[in-house]
Amino acid sequence: MSAKTAVTFEDNVWGVVAEYKSPGALLEAVKAVRQAGFSAIDTYTPFPIHGMDRAMGLRPTILPYLVLGGGLTGVGCAILLQWWMNGFDYPFIIGGKPIISYQAYVPVGFELMVLLSALTTVFGLFALCRLPQPYHPLFTHDRFPRFSDDGFFLAIEATDPSFSEARAREALAAAGGTEITVVRDISET
């Protein structure tokens, strides 16, 4: 607590954050704030909210393409692996079948495809969301932990071209926000 009160970097404003009562109120607030001309906004909620991506104007994620690449790599590697190992590295007749029996490659190909797809999904998501983040300016906001419980937060970031503390406060309040707080970035200390 003492560290927080000691912060005096008044200029280093990261953004302004407000709270909303419900997912529906947040959805409407996002629309209103964007209408007011802000684009560098983000929401923090305990669960995904239907229609929020569209309301926020988020562009589609590239994650599916990464996963497709992961899956194809998996199935390709599996086929090469089995073909080379069974066919050339250690040729061995099993069950009277030809040394290169592509029919048998399917299960391993399927499994490696699933494995690499799953790993790409998880780690791709982490990378795209820049996780893990041990520090984020919002963590200095006392009420912020409630975003994983019952809080619906909307933040306007200072990177927005039309950002000013007063304008952001006004837009968030006009959209029905409460507990409007200026958040500062203390990481440069």
Add this chain to the structure above:
Amino acid sequence: MSAMHTDLSAARLQIPVGAANRWAMIFGGIGLLGLAATASGFFSEATRMESLSAYLVAFFYVLTLAVGAMFFAALQHLVGARWSVVLRRIAENYGSFTPWLILLFIPIAVFAKDILPWMNIEGIKNPEYRQAVTVAMESKTWYLTVPFFFGRAVIYFAFWTFAGLFYYRKSVEVDTSGDAHTILLLRKLAPPTVILFGLTLTFAAFDWLMGVDPTWATTMFGVYGFAGTMLSSLALIALTARTLQGYGYMEGVVNDEHFHDIGKLMFGFTVFWAYIAYSMFMLIWYANLPEETVWYRKHWENGWSTLTWTLILLHFLVPFFGLISRTAKRHPTILKALAALLVVMHWVDLYWLIMPLFREHMAFSFYDFAAVLGTAGLFFGVAARTFGKAALIPIKDPHLADSMGYDNG
């Protein structure tokens, strides 16, 4: 939210009876011609097996389309699905075809002795095969008897007719009554319907398709039939909805969100079909027992491998990569084209399944196309007439607003 989405005044939800009947005449006419052409082959010794085998494939094809559509409707009630309400009437319309299956079964019943070798063991010409069937029958005599065989058929048809008509009629009833209790009744009956669907379809596939070679058996056969059935019914529903939209119907009611979801299901069942097909193959391939592998040998040699590769390509790889992206599922033309492909490939799938047991060499015959035009023509003819009888969506379903406002997010 509801009030905003239930305004149906602008949407065209009723096909004029005249237009529906015109389509019914066209399809029905093609159907009758096809059936007549196929039937002409039954009566000559030289063409009997050729036309009968073609008819068996074509019969099972429309059977799975109709029963699969009935299953789709029941499934939506079972899980209490809301997104699919606007698509349910299409499934119900196709599902109400089931009584006609009894009529289409008549040739199978009459010529059962020609189709199913176990009914006429003395008549098997190849002495080695006659011996093999005799041996195989030792453990199957309790199941493969003529009275039990037809008794089972009666049960299947009784259930399909009841379920197909029940889910159609009750749903249409709600269009005027708006009584939510009827929907609750349909929901209550959904679990037994779905269980009986699984059993009847599995055993019908055992009886009428797997029975063509009584020396061979796999427990995967029913699941394989189900995978193709489910996939083709989903494709048929998507194809129908997109086609109707092409004629200006249901616009603003069925939207990209619904097609996105049915596309997801089609994608899933494309994988499921391939998974089951490979599972059925792999165990037999690995175990390498001659009495089992002979079946796959028949499906591979003498040109049949071409059809096998066609299935892998057009029943799996093309729909798989075609449907994988969100854009494709929501794209009207891509989804419609892939749905049409899957509906056709389901026939090729059944053809591949059955035909190598009748014909040593892979070669399409005139009867193959006559038979499938016959049964499918009748199927679409009857369906077209049904489509004109009621609104294209359940207009008073309690969940209609949820369905119309549905959003994948």
